[in-house]
Structure formats: C-alpha cells, structure tokens
Amino acid sequence: MTAIPATGRARADIMAELAARKSGDRDWRRGRLAVYFYWLDEELERVQQEAYLAYWTENNLGQRAYPSLKSLEEEVIGMALSLLGGGPSAGGTFTSGGSESIFLAMMAARNKARAQRGVTRPNIVLPDTAHLTFDRAAEALGLEVRRVPVGPGFRADVPAMAERMDAETVALIGSAPNYPFGTFDPIPDLAALARSRGAWMHVDACVGGFLAPYVRRLGHPIPPFELDVPGVTSLSADIHKHGMAPKGASLLLVADAADREWHKFESRAWQRGPYVAYTTQGTRPGGAVAAAWAAMMHLGEEGYLRCARLIMEAKAIMTAGIAAIPGLAILEPSDLGIFVWRATDPALDIGKVAAALDAEGWLVGRQQEPDGIHLHLNPIHREVAGEYVEAVARAVAAARGGAAGRIGANERTY
Numbered sequence: 164m165t166a167i168p169a170t171g172r173a174r175a176d177i178m179a180e181l182a183a184r185k186s187g188d189r190d191w192r193r194g195r196l197a198v199y200f201y202w203l204d205e206e207l208e209r210v211q212q213e214a215y216l217a218y219w220t221e222n223n224l225g226q227r228a229y230p231s232l233k234s235l236e237e238e239v240i241g242m243a244l245s246l247l248g249g250g251p252s253a254g255g256t257f258t259s260g261g262s263e264s265i266f267l268a269m270m271a272a273r274n275k276a277r278a279q280r281g282v283t284r285p286n287i288v289l290p291d292t293a294h295l296t297f298d299r300a301a302e303a304l305g306l307e308v309r310r311v312p313v314g315p316g317f318r319a320d321v322p323a324m325a326e327r328m329d330a331e332t333v334a335l336i337g338s339a340p341n342y343p344f345g346t347f348d349p350i351p352d353l354a355a356l357a358r359s360r361g362a363w364m365h366v367d368a369c370v371g372g373f374l375a376p377y378v379r380r381l382g383h384p385i386p387p388f389e390l391d392v393p394g395v396t397s398l399s400a401d402i403h404k405h406g407m408a409p410k411g412a413s414l415l416l417v418a419d420a421a422d423r424e425w426h427k428f429e430s431r432a433w434q435r436g437p438y439v440a441y442t443t444q445g446t447r448p449g450g451a452v453a454a455a456w457a458a459m460m461h462l463g464e465e466g467y468l469r470c471a472r473l474i475m476e477a478k479a480i481m482t483a484g485i486a487a488i489p490g491l492a493i494l495e496p497s498d499l500g501i502f503v504w505r506a507t508d509p510a511l512d513i514g515k516v517a518a519a520l521d522a523e524g525w526l527v528g529r530q531q532e533p534d535g536i537h538l539h540l541n542p543i544h545r546e547v548a549g550e551y552v553e554a555v556a557r558a559v560a561a562a563r564g565g566a567a568g569r570i571g572a573n574e575r576t577y
C-alpha cells in the first residue's frame with residue numbers, strides 16, 4: 164500500500180516523476196483519441212492554463228470574498244444564454260460537468276412535480292440513446308427510468324414516449340445530439356408533448372450546446388433545440404466539451420430563472436448559520452470558471468466557427484475515406500462530429516480491426532450496438548483525418564490477414 168512519504172520531495176523531483184509517468188499515456192495532442200479531450204491549438208491551451216492558474220485555489224463557494232468570480236460566472240452564463248435562446252427571464256447555474264447539470268435538472272423536475280402536482284412515485288421518460296448519467300441521477304433521486312427505443316434515424320419516437328408517460332412522469336428528455344449516434348431528437352415535438360402533460364422538458368445539449376449553433380451557421384441542417392423552443396424547461400451544455408474549456412465546466416440553463424429554486428438547497432439547521440447551494444458541490448474551483456470565461460473570450464464567435472469548420476471537414480474526410488474501404492460502412496445519419504463505422508462484410512471481424520488500430524496507438528471507442536467503432540471528433544482531428552483513414556485501411560488488411568487480438572464490443576470503452 165502507498166503511504167504519504169515521511170519526508171517531502173523537491174518540486175523538480177516531483178515534476179520529473181509526473182512527466183515520466185505521463186509519457187506512457189495516449190498522445191491526445193496528435194489526435195490519437197476521439198473521446199475524452201478537446202483541443203484546438205497551443206495558444207488556446209495557454210489561455211486555459213494561465214486563466215486557471217490565476218484562480219488556481221480560489222473557492223467559488225466564497226463569492227463574498229471573490230466578487231470577480233461572481234462576475235466571471237455571470238458573464239459565462241450570460242454568453243451561453245445569448246447563444247442558446249435564453250430570453251429575458253432565463254437563468255443558469257455553473258456546474259462541474261454534464262453529469263452534475265443533469266442531476267440538478269432531474270432533482271428540480273422531481274421537486275417541482277412533488278410540490279405542484281403531488282407526485283410521490285416519480286418517473287422520467289427518455290429515448291434509449293440518452294446518456295446513462297440520467298439513470299445514475301435517477302438511482303440517487305428515486306426516479307423510475309423509462310427508456311424508450313428510438314425510431315428511424317436514431318431519433319426519439321415521440322408517440323412511443325407519449326405512451327409511456329403517465330400522471331407521475333416528472334420529466335421528458337431529448338438529446339441534442341445523443342452520444343451513441345450523434346443524432347438530434349425532435350426537440351420541438353418532445354417539448355410540446357411535455358408541456359401538454361405538465362412535465363419538465365430537459366434538453367441534453369452537453370455535446371451540442373457550444374458546437375451545433377456554429378455548425379448550423381456553416382449551413383448544415385441543425386434542428387431547433389434551444390431554450391426558446393416552446394415547452395423547453397432546461398438545457399445542459401458542457402463548456403468543457405465543445406466550449407473548449409478545461410475540465411470541470413458545464414452549465415444547467417433554465418428558460419425561467421425561477422426554476423433554479425427547485426434545485427436549491429437551503430438550511431440553517433446547525434450552529435454556523437444559513438447555508439445555501441444551487442449545485443451538489445460546496446467548495447468549487449474558481450479556476451474552472453476563470454478558464455471557461457477565458458476560453459470563450461479568446462475564441463469569440465470566430466473561434467467557435469473555426470472549431471466547427473475543422474470538425475465538419477475532418478468528419479467529411481474520414482467518412483468518405485472509410486466508406487471507400489471495401490467491407491466498411493458509415494452508419495447514417497449523424498448530425499455533428501460524432502459518427503459510427505462498422506463492417507458490412509461478415510468475414511471482417513471489427514474487433515480485430517479495433518485491435519490493429521489500437522496497436523498503432525489509436526485509442527478505439529467500441530460501439531456495442533450496432534457492433535462498430537465510435538468517434539467523437541474535435542478540431543485537432545482535421546490534421547490527422549487522412550492519417551486515420553490510412554490507419555483504418557491498414558487495420559482492415561491486418562484483420563483480414565488474421566492478425567492476432569481483438570477488442571470486444573462489451574469491453575469498457577467509454
């Protein structure tokens with residue numbers, strides 16, 4: 164077992180050891196992963212790091228002490244609201260990540276339905292492509308999860324979801340887009356349904372929030388999913404995904420700021436006095452807020468459009484290249500920079516192709532259903548899109564040649 168060392172080590176020694184340990188990690192700066200990271204260039208990296216460092220230990224719980232953090236947080240929320248259809252009464256909360264944003268949305272939906280509709284056995288209805296973090300939140304919050312198979316084109320089947328709703332349904336969920344396929348659910352239809360039943364409508368735009376509006380401006384068809392769609396109650400958008408901020412930054416936005424009260428905790432049942440929190444955290448990293456603000460300020464709309472263009476170009480190169488390799492096909496449709504490819508030739512074992520790619524240093528994301536390979540692109544993939552296609556061609560040849568090893572779809576690859 165490791166113990167705290169009896170005597171401390173020097174800074175240089177510590178840093179040398181960290182560098183040595185890190186040297187075996189995957190080379191994400193060279194685009195060898197299509198999961199977990201988002202990277203544009205060294206200038207943005209420095210902006211993120213220096214902004215984080217400027218607030219590296221400031222506690223965002225203590226906004227009395229750090230009014231600057233309060234103003235930075237408010238500006239981040241304001242910029243996101245203006246991008247994502249927030250009207251004059253909209254509001255938002257800065258959280259640690261998509262999972263926390265979604266947890267708070269589900270908690271608010273439950274609390275509101277309990278208070279206003281007397282719901283005691285709450286359930287949520289969602290397409291089966293929705294992120295599993297909804298199930299995790301539901302487990303903690305005592306919600307029954309009703310996952311409904313998606314319809315054609317991997318999009319939510321609205322009539323089937325309507326069927327599964329009842330008087331105890333507290334929330335309806337749609338993704339913009341979902342993670343398994345990168346497709347958008349029909350948010351206007353879902354939101355109209357939620358509204359007609361008095362349920363909370365949550366849009367999971369963790370992936371799409373800071374990318375889809377710019378992809379739309381480039382001329383790609385992106386359906387409406389924002390806060391101004393009638394019936395939408397809340398929307399989660401991760402700044403630490405396509406908002407291009409370092410980790411620990413997401414937003415839960417609400418069309419009506421009054422709905423924030425449903426995920427507020429407030430008590431004075433101890434000696435120290437009142438305690439109020441709108442998130443699941445107490446102490447919160449100020450660096451995450453400062454770095455998110457700095458990334459948004461540095462990129463501007465122009466920078467986000469550049470990211471969107473690079474991603475969509477990378478996707479076009481990769482999908483055309485892969486589709487041209489005999490025995491492979493791209494799963495259609497997909498609306499953003501997420502896509503799945505698979506083997507259409509039954510003699511080709513996609514698990515072996517995955518193992519061959521892995522052996523070349525590409526970290527492979529295996530899709531369980533249908534059996535395939537999943538990519539979630541970020542701007543750096545534009546530079547390596549051609550290399551990736553060549554690597555796939557070599558991996559297919561290796562798999563056909565009977566190279567040893569395979570990566571199964573049931574291995575934990577997320």
Ligand SMILES: *Cc1c(COP(=O)(O)O)cnc(C)c1O
Binds near residue numbers: 261262340341367369
């Ligand atoms: C990443 C993601 C989440 C969860 O966000 P974390 O930041 O990983 O907690 C939720 N929904 C979708 C669609 C995501 O891609």
